[in-house]
Structures are given as C-alpha cells and as structure tokens.
Amino acid sequence: MKKRLTQTLQYVLLTAGALAVVYPILFAIGISLMDAGEASGYPPHVIPHHVQFSAFPAALETAPLARFMINSFVVSLIVTIAQLITASLAAYAFAFLEFPFKRTIFLIFLSTLMIPGESTLIPNYLTMRSLGWIDTYQGLTVPFMATAFGTFLLRQYFLTLPKQLFDAARIDGCGPFRFFRSIVLPMARPALGTLGVYAFITTWNQYLWPLLMTNSTSMRTVQIGIGMLQFQDATTWNVVMAGVVVILLPSLLTIVLGQKQLIKGLTSGAVKG
C-alpha cells in the first residue's frame, strides 16, 4: 500500500516537473498553430481552439527561412565533418604514436580550452574582414574545424582499444595510417557518433560568431535569421513562433535520435574525470 502511494507521488512529481520544463516549448508549438487573433488574444493560452497551419507559410514568406536552414545545415555539416577528421587524426597520434614533446603538445591542446571565444573575437573578426571572408561559408566554418574537447573524447576512447591490435597489425605489415583508417576508425564508431552529434548541435545553435560574420540576408544562419521575424511590424506572435518551431525541430530531433550518444559525451568529462 505504502509502496503504491510512493509510486503515485513519484509519477505526479515527475509529470509536474516535465510539464514545467517543456512548457516554453509547448507554448511555442501551441501559438504557432493559432491564427493571429487568437495568438495575441486575452487570456493567453497554450492549447489552440482551432488548430491551423497558416502561420508556417506566413513565416516562410516573411523571412527566407528555407535559405537560412540550408546555410545552417551546410555550415553545421562542414564543421562536423572537419572536426571528426582533425580530432580523430590528433587523437590517434596521442593514443597510439610515440614521439618527443608529446606531453607539451598535449598541453597546447589543453590550453585552448582555457581561452574563451569572446576573448579572440576581435582579432578573428579583423582577420576575416581582411581576408574578405565575411558573408562566406569559409568565414563561418574554418575557425571551428578543430576541437580540443573532441580530441580528448576520442583519445579516451582509442585508449580503451587493446594495444595488441596495434602490434599485431604492424607484424602483419599494416602501416600506421592503414591501421588508423581500417581498424581504429571503424572500431571507434560510437565515440565518433558522440562527437558528431555534439558538434552538429553546437554549430547549429551558434549565435555570436554568425551574427558578426554575416551581413547579407542570403548568408544568414537560422539563429540570426529568426530575428528578422520579430522586427517586422506586420508579423504577429503565431508567425514568429512558427519560425521558432521550424528552427527548433532539427536540434530536438537530433537530441531524441542521438540522446544516448550525447549523454555519453557530456558525462564522460564529469563522471570519469
């Protein structure tokens, strides 16, 4: 009896917590399904009385959201692929190769984590401007093509692979690069997945750098482009929320699909130390 009561209480609390956490997202979805009148009406409410989708075409008309999505997608994909390549190469060297100054170079990687992006913003902006890289995909992607965090994540994983593999491969006449490409990389797929999901979401959600790097509407990413919806007098809440829902979907989907991967990545730093 007492156990049943505790369980009921647990479910009540769990549900209350879930509603509170998800409420702002539900609010956005609810408003996006209303017409303009209902969305700004009194009293404010979340569940639409008449569900309709007219806000979505209106949002796509007000701002070139499709174009923004393509930009964000291209940028996130390029950064993700580049990070997977540079980080796995570096992680391989740290995990499997013997070379002088290994510790020093490792510390150099480590030290990048102590420099906040905001402290390097001004020179990076000036560099991009002098290269003529403002409003280009290079400008949006190249500075993020390497990651110390990702390198450590992969190195940690590579270290769990048996060292005998390396020796066995060498005896079979397999060079280090072939060993990397045909044995280490396939075996490290889970860790590569973790880094991939993490890199994609982080880049998709970037705000400050794309804000500085893009002047023309055609190069904006979704995070910056969404602002275009707010400052048009004619648009209303339902249209803005439709825009928000459209840009939220890809990252929420990635979370649901890649949750296991992501959790592993995020907790590896905290729990294993």
Place this chain on the structure above:
Amino acid sequence: MQRGKKLKQLLYALLYLSPSLLIFIVFIFYPMLKTVYLSFYLTNPHGDPVVWKGILNYGTLLSSEVFRKSLFSSLLFVLYTVPGTILIALALALLANARLRGIAVFRTLYSATIGVSVASAATIWMFLFAPGNNGMFNYLLTLLGGPKVGWLVTTQTALPALSLMSIWMGLGFNFIVLLGGLQSLPEDIFESARIDGAGWWKQLQHITFPLLSPTLFFVLVVDTINTFQSFGQFNILTQGGPDNATNVIVYSIYREAFFNSRFGPASAQAVILFVIILALTLIQFGVVERKVHYQ
C-alpha cells in the same frame, strides 16, 4: 642515430596533429596574443593600432563606472543563474533516477532544453515576458492579484528575468550530467544504509550528496564559465538595457568593438574576461585531478 629517429617520429606525428594545431594557432593562439596587444592601444575604425596607451586602457576601464557595473552585472547574473539551474536540475535528476516504468520518457523530456538554441529560447521567453496583459507571466501575476510588470524594461527585473530564462536553458545539460553522476554511485552503500534503517532524507544527506560532490563541483564550474560567456539572450532581449542593467561583460565587449569601433578598450575587456575564465578553468582542472585520486 637516436636523434634522427626521434625527429622522424615527431615529424610523422605532426602529420596527424598539424591540421588541429594549424587551426588552433591561427584562430586561438594568435588572436589571443593580438587581443592582448590591441588592449594597449587605441585603434582606428579599421582596427589598426594607432595610439599607444599601455596599461592606461586598463586603468580607464577599472575606474569607469560603466565597466564596474558591467563586471557587477555579470557576477550578479552568474549568482542568480548558476545555483538555480543546479538545484532544479538536481531535483529533477533525483526524481528521474527512480526505477519506474516509462522513466526514459521523463529523462528525454528533462534533457530537452539541451537542444534549444539561445536564439529560439530568447524569442519564446520574449513572449512569456511580454509587458502587456497577454504576456504569460503577467497574466499569471494578475490572476494572483499582482501588478503588471515590465519584466525586460525595468532595471530591477531585467537581469533576474534573463536569469530565469537562462536557468531554464541550462536545465538539460545539468540534468544529464547530474543523472549520470547519480547512476554511477555504488548501489551497495544504499543497500546497507537501508538495512540499517536510514530513511530517504538520511540517505540523501549522508550518502548521495557527499558522493555526488565531485559531479556537483564539475557542473558548478562549467556553468559558471558558460554563464559568464552568455551573449545571445542579452542581445535579443535587452541590448544591455535598461540603464545598463544587463550590460554584462561579453555584451559590453560586443558593443564597444562592433558598434563603437573602440577595438582597443574592447580588447582590454576581453583580456579581463580571459583572466576570469582562466582562473575558473584552473580551479576545475585542479578538482578533476583530485577526483581521480580518491576514486
């Protein structure tokens, strides 16, 4: 012979390391040094250093009322946001650590905000904070008989309002890390505590919290660093206002550099930000080292 082999090893390793190193040098180390260099100058609007000011840039900053207020606002923002996020996320993690049917659904929902970008979060909360009757928070307040509040346009409420939004945004990450921490605690200690008759609160107080403390410290430091670096919500919701109440350091750097083209003084602020973050990161590394020792 030996030296030749070592050099060959190094050159070979550099084949793997140089793509990362190249990016780090060009986009992290060089610009960090350049920021320090620029912080001693006044620049022209193109960002070329023109007038040497030396340490004076820092003196001017530290004696400036506006900058001191910026530092203070950043600190206050961290103080409002970080403990709130951790406590709520901890409560959620304790709830979701139960072995119940369907618990995976709750865990997914609790981690949802990790996928929410600052731009979309700020836009949603802009409407929740809407100053009229039909803003959700004002509506709830009037239901309770309270007054209408201009959440984002009043000096006293703007920073707490931004904190509230940031607390929400941080829940997903904190929840995931804290739940991971809870799940890694050894089950048998709780088992024997239960046999000894220790209740729920006793277990929490004497076993869970002490054992979880390394994880708690980890999120404390990471959150503090991240919160110091917040920018999007300030740019979208308040633009540093009203009356500089939300002009936190990062926003102030952005303003000084990219609106006023005062790249020198902005760089000096960026150096100060770097020093703060560096100190916090070193604390974190220190703790992580210690954690490895006693595990």
